[in-house]
Amino acid sequence: MGYNKDKCAYTRRYKVLQFKETLANAIRDAIEQTAPGTAPDTTELREMLEYPPDKTMGDLAFPCFKLSRALRKAPPAIAASLSETLGEVPYLKEVKTAGGYLNFVIDDTYFTDKVLKQVLAEGDDYGKSHDGDGKTFVIDYSSPNVAKPFHIGHLGTTVIGHSLKKLHEYTGWKTVGINHLGDWGTQFGKLIVAYKLWGDKTQIEEGGIDKLVELYVRINNVIKGDEEKGIPARDDLAQQSRDEFHKMEIGDEENIALWKWFVEISLREYERTYKQLGITFDSYAGESFYTDKMPAQVQRLRDRDLLKIDDGASIVDLSEYKMPPCLILKRDGSTLYPTRDIAAAVYRKETYQFDKCMYVTSNQQILHFQQWFKVLELMGYEWYGELVHIPYGTVSIGGAKLATRTGNVILLKDLFAMAIDKVRAIMEEKNPDLENKEEVAEAVGVGAIVFYYLTNSRIKDNDFSLDDALSFEGNTGPYAQYTYARCCSIIEKAGGLPPAGASKGYAPVEAESSLIRILSLFGEKVKDAIRDSEPMVITRFILDVCGAFNRFYHDCHIVTAESPEARAFRVELTEATKTVLGNAFGLICLKKTPKI
Ligand code: ARG
Numbered sequence: 250m251g252y253n254k255d256k257c258a259y260t261r262r263y264k265v266l267q268f269k270e271t272l273a274n275a276i277r278d279a280i281e282q283t284a285p286g287t288a289p290d291t292t293e294l295r296e297m298l299e300y301p302p303d304k305t306m307g308d309l310a311f312p313c314f315k316l317s318r319a320l321r322k323a324p325p326a327i328a329a330s331l332s333e334t335l336g337e338v339p340y341l342k343e344v345k346t347a348g349g350y351l352n353f354v355i356d357d358t359y360f361t362d363k364v365l366k367q368v369l370a371e372g373d374d375y376g377k378s379h380d381g382d383g384k385t386f387v388i389d390y391s392s393p394n395v396a397k398p399f400h401i402g403h404l405g406t407t408v409i410g411h412s413l414k415k416l417h418e419y420t421g422w423k424t425v426g427i428n429h430l431g432d433w434g435t436q437f438g439k440l441i442v443a444y445k446l447w448g449d450k451t452q453i454e455e456g457g458i459d460k461l462v463e464l465y466v467r468i469n470n471v472i473k474g475d476e477e478k479g480i481p482a483r484d485d486l487a488q489q490s491r492d493e494f495h496k497m498e499i500g501d502e503e504n505i506a507l508w509k510w511f512v513e514i515s516l517r518e519y520e521r522t523y524k525q526l527g528i529t530f531d532s533y534a535g536e537s538f539y540t541d542k543m544p545a546q547v548q549r550l551r552d553r554d555l556l557k558i559d560d561g562a563s564i565v566d567l568s569e570y571k572m573p574p575c576l577i578l579k580r581d582g583s584t585l586y587p588t589r590d591i592a593a594a595v596y597r598k599e600t601y602q603f604d605k606c607m608y609v610t611s612n613q614q615i616l617h618f619q620q621w622f623k624v625l626e627l628m629g630y631e632w633y634g635e636l637v638h639i640p641y642g643t644v645s646i647g648g649a650k651l652a653t654r655t656g657n658v659i660l661l662k663d664l665f666a667m668a669i670d671k672v673r674a675i676m677e678e679k680n681p682d683l684e685n686k687e688e689v690a691e692a693v694g695v696g697a698i699v700f701y702y703l704t705n706s707r708i709k710d711n712d713f714s715l716d717d718a719l720s721f722e723g724n725t726g727p728y729a730q731y732t733y734a735r736c737c738s739i740i741e742k743a744g745g746l747p748p749a750g751a752s753k754g755y756a757p758v759e760a761e762s763s764l765i766r767i768l769s770l771f772g773e774k775v776k777d778a779i780r781d782s783e784p785m786v787i788t789r790f791i792l793d794v795c796g797a798f799n800r801f802y803h804d805c806h807i808v809t810a811e812s813p814e815a816r817a818f819r820v821e822l823t824e825a826t827k828t829v830l831g832n833a834f835g836l837i838c839l840k841k842t843p844k845i
Pocket of ligand 1: 389610
């Protein structure tokens with residue numbers, strides 16, 4: 250990166266005082282003094298601490314409302330008495346009461362002497378925790394359907410899923426990322442019929458997945474017919490497709506070879522997209538992988554008398570739970586989507602002994618997951634409660650809903666390509682001499698899409714505007730990456746980090762103290778994002794950091810600071826910002842860009 254980073258000076262690990270923890274302990278003691286035996290435990294008290302909405306109120310607030318019953322006093326009176334009995338808390342500068350709240354101001358030296366040093370010392374590890382130590386987290390995400398388009402509807406599962414995986418990893422969980430490829434099912438019967446009718450081997454080898462999708466769309470249209478144009482539906486081709494799939498199920502060599510080839514071609518392309526996002530999977534065990542694992546589960550359902558025959562199909566009746574039945578076997582005995590999910594869950598539990606297994610899909614599948622989670626419970630698998638479905642809203646572009654079956658969709662790779670082209674054009678203008686232009690254009694273009702998507706709550710429907718996503722001015726990925734690059738260039742200009750101790754005694758100005766206060770929240774934000782399964786917490790945090798950093802950059806001279814201590818402190822603060830931004834980027838598929 251061109252500057253010599255004197256990390257050795259910071260290798261001593263600072264044992265940072267966990268301020269909230271110490272404060273919670275002190276509050277506990279104070280309550281005990283007032284009314285012995287009534288204090289909640291420290292963890293509960295720590296969790297009751299809030300961040301006041303307005304900075305002038307202080308850094309932390311403790312609401313006394315909940316204590317009112319046990320202490321038989323009004324909250325303002327509790328606040329007043331606690332403020333008097335509260336013992337000595339290191340780095341606590343001031344305690345104020347405001348109605349039923351106790352407000353606390355933390356001394357700046359806590360942030361300059363502890364937090365800042367901790368960020369510099371821990372570097373890539375800053376923000377990590379051990380909450381998940383010894384536990385295993387399995388996550389099923391992305392999971393496109395082979396030979397159907399990998400379209401923008403999959404953006405959600407891909408980037409939310411990856412982010413949840415990274416977040417868990419960051420807090421100590423052992424993680425297993427599974428791409429549950431939709432590589433089995435009647436669509437392959439259709440594709441085989443279409444290929445035999447109209448397919449061309451070399452064309453497909455060259456054209457890849459697009460050619461497969463073309464065939465798939467064509468056969469669907471032909472089967473459907475067109476009433477308005479007087480073109481009849483082709484039930485014969487629908488039947489042929491079922492027959493071809495059935496042949497696949499009984500291991501017909503020709504069909505299996507074709508199927509393998511279709512999967513391979515599709516995978517090749519998915520991997521290109523995953524690479525652009527920096528995503529890898531630990532397993533690509535798709536739906537086909539569970540073929541030989543289903544009979545045992547069907548048998549268990551039978552043994553427990555859970556299967557009912559309904560019009561020839563085997564179902565689990567869920568009316569008692571106010572849900573439609575879960576379909577297990579079709580009339581011809583072939584398995585269904587829920588059957589494969591049940592077998593997959595049992596396999597994963599046996600193979601990975603997970604403590605939590607998550608599935609990220611669009612909200613259209615909420616019922617599907619509720620149904621088969623219930624079936625698993627009825628089957629007597631006691632760990633059913635460890636399964637979690639994470640749904641997300643639909644995506645549209647410029648207000649237009651996206652259909653899948655018709656081929657009228659925006660492919661993820663096209664969306665990325667459009668973004669990359671636009672960024673390349675902007676860069677040609679702004680910074681024509683930049684090295685690795687192509688690499689940067691890809692990181693910024695793809696990052697813009699991901700960041701834009703992840704600034705919204707996952708459950709909300711998302712309407713895409715490419716221009717908004719790519720803007721360098723708004724609350725966007727390019728803005729965040731640009732801020733990161735700005736940090737890098739300042740450190741380079743400064744000739745690297747100052748020696749340890751060079752900033753000693755410096756008292757930060759407002760913009761500086763609010764920036765470190767924000768940086769200090771990173772670890773908690775990671776936990777909040779996990780608690781709510783919500784990567785948006787991280788994107789919004791990144792924007793807060795960028796906002797605070799740019800204010801600091803505007804208010805303070807860094808390299809040309811007024812004193813050597815100020816300069817040293819500001820370079821350290823810039824380095825800490827860079828570290829926190831870089832670590833946070835890693836949690837949401839955003840690449841670090843030292844230069845833009
Ligand atoms: N392939 C499915 C789809 O695109 C998503 C699979 C989700 N994972 C699962 N285990 N059901 O709709």
